Amino acid sequence: MKRRDFVGLTGLATGALFLPSIPGFGSTLVTPERLLETVDVAVKKRLADAALNAAKSAGASYADVRIGRYLNQSVFTREKQVQNIASGESQGAGVRVIANGTWGFAATNDLSEAGLAKAAQTATAIAKANSKVQKEKVILAPQKGFGEVSWKTPIVQSAFEVPIAQKVDLLLSANGKALEGGASFVNSALFQINEQKYFASTDGSYIDQDIHRIWPTFTVSAVDRSSGKFRSRQALSAPMGMGYEYLVPKAKDKIAGPAGSGLVGYKMSYDLLEDITAATREAKQKIMAKSVTPGKYDLVLDPNHLGLTIHESIGHATELDRVLGYEANYAGTSFATLDWKKQNKPYGSKVVNIVADKTQPGSLGAVGYDDEGVKAGQWDIIKDGMLVDYQKIRDQAHIVGQDHSDGCCYAQSWEDVQFQRMPNVSLKPGKAKMSVDDMVKNVDKGIYIAGRGSFSIDQQRYNFQFGGTVFYAIEKGKITGMLEDVAYQANTQEFWNSCAATCDQSDYRMFGSFNDGKGQPAQSSAVSHGSATTRFNGVNVINTARKIG
Structure with a gap:
């Protein structure tokens, strides 16, 4: 389909030829106009009360309900053609309860008072059945109710309100720029997500949230x-x-x-x-480009690259459920155990200050409240190179002697049970004024790396290898040309202890993961990682094109 043939077909919602593993994609296809509809908050409150009352009547000591409407739209193009457009919707409710000290969960797409009451009764029956084999009772950190509150991603314009023809024109114009410049092949895409979530609990919270995300690539x-x-x-x-x-x-x-x-x-x-x-x-x-010579180099890492390394070697490594071994079946556990933390070993150099933040403007993980009604906030994970805290939710806090959740509980949809998910995890920028050029001037033999690439990390989030998108040689304080076939290898402690400097706030940017997988059954979430350009000294670099042996 050529662009001129497409402009008049702004209502098109075709079947998906290719949809990525992103929450909401693959849901029921709808017209783009339906994506602009909303649901009255009073209706959602009435449905939530039906679930909460039914759960209490069935014997639940605690209950929460999430009524969700998950919307998505994706546009795919290649060279001069539109490959696919899909608009999707998924809506329903999930009810989670504690009965006899044990969790139970049930979900339904019957959004009637009777439908939610039945789901609550089913969840309570499941909890009671589970309690017969449960060894320890669930202990929830206390949480006050917030009453009726709301939160919305502070957007200027909803991507769903923009005509499809305008989005297609932008992507095909971009493809045209690439072809004019001599590209042999080019594909582009635009993903948009809107989560309309209503949370209510027996703690007394009724929280309405409208969350937006976007990804051009x-x-x-x-x-x-x-x-x-x-x-x-x-x-x-x-x-x-x-x-x-x-x-x-x-x-x-x-x-x-x-x-x-x-x-x-x-x-x-x-x-x-x-x-x-x-x-x-x-x-x-x-x-x-010249193929890299293996050896030790000082690495200057752009934020769009470093974010993935933060994600894998710090973000996942400090999830408390992974630390405790609960998550071992999906990508392993963590070397940063509670016993390891007690040994007071440095996670990194004193330059390394890592903060978790669910409130960061523009980030993928920004919300007002998490999926168990905890107000979003921020906290230190690594301070001056030392591990000081983990990521935890209400039923984990007591394990580490704390009396509050970090507000990082999330479910990818209404039909999935919520559990601990990574918040935005970011490296704080340096306090002293430093530009990227200032950093490069101090490097005698190094490599500048930008963009994400292939990576591998072991089951304890310790030994790893990372590639990138583009690489530039640094010689005697200057960029001297492009390199290829670059990857660096290290272990988490060795790497973060080699962190020598980070640029100031003016260089701070965010990297994002639109579909971070975890859990069994698997769920996907979105999370950002911020940093300024950062230098790591004496890191082992390999040539990925050379044969071993």
Whole structure:
């Protein structure tokens, strides 16, 4: 389908040819107009009360209900064509209870008072059945009720209100920039999510939330026909907890990479056309780039790259359920056990200050309240290099001697039970003024890395290997040219103890994971990781193109 043939078909919602593993995608297909409908809060409160009253009457000592309407829209293009557009909706309710000291859960898509009452009764019956084999009773950290409150992602414009033709035109215009620049192949996509969630509990909370997320992305590939070599460069965008205003570029949000690289980073808005133009140029340069010589290098890591390393080696490693071994069946446990923490070993150098934050504006994890009615906040995980806390929810707090939840409980949909999920986990920027160029000037032999790439980490979140999107050699304080085939290897303690410096707040940006998997059955969540450009000294770099042995 050509662009000129498509403009008049703004109501199209085709069957999905390809949908990623993102919560909400793959739900019932609907017209784009239906995505703009809302549900009266008074109706949701009446349904919630039906569930709570039924649970108490059935013998539950505690109950909460989540009434959810999960909306999504995705647009896929390739070269000059629209590949797919899908608009989806999923709605229903999940009821969680404690009876006889044990959890029970049931979900329903029957959004009537009778339907929710039946789900509550089923959840209570399940809890009572589970109590016969439960060894320890559930202990919930106390939580006051907030009454009737609401929270909404502070967006300027809902992406769902923007005509599909306008979104298609933007993506195809971006593809056109790549093709004009000499790209051999290009695909682009735009994902939009809206979670309309209503939470109520026997603690006395009635919380209505409207959460928005957006992710523009692309991949550009260049092929050298004479040699048969090809290279690709992905978008340097970050998925954000924002509306369509993210795709309206603002000059103040642009952050230049080190002199000689030509890279540009983005803060709270994103220039898709600028990034894809640069990506096309860099994809062609990558074909001719020098292959890295293995050895020890000082690494200067861009925030769009470092976020993934933070996610895997700190974010997952400090989830309390993983630390306790409850999550061992999905990607392992953690080396940072309670016993390890008692030994007071440094997690990193004194430069390393890691904060968890569910309130950070524009982040994927930003909410007003979590999925068990706890007000969102922030707390230290690593302070001056030392592990000081974990991520925990209401039924975990007592295990570490605390009397409150961190507010990081989440379920990917109404039909899934909520459990501990990663909040935004970020590296604080340096206090002293330092630009990226200032940092590079202090590097004698190093590599600058931007963008996410392939990675691998072991079952204890300890030994790892990370690649990237683009790499530049640093020699005697200057960028000297592009490199290829770069990956670095380390263990978590060794790596974070090699952290030597981080740029100041002016360079701070967010990386995002739109579909972070965890749990059995598996669930997906979205989370951001912020940092400024950061230097790590003496890290082992390998050449991924060389054969071993």
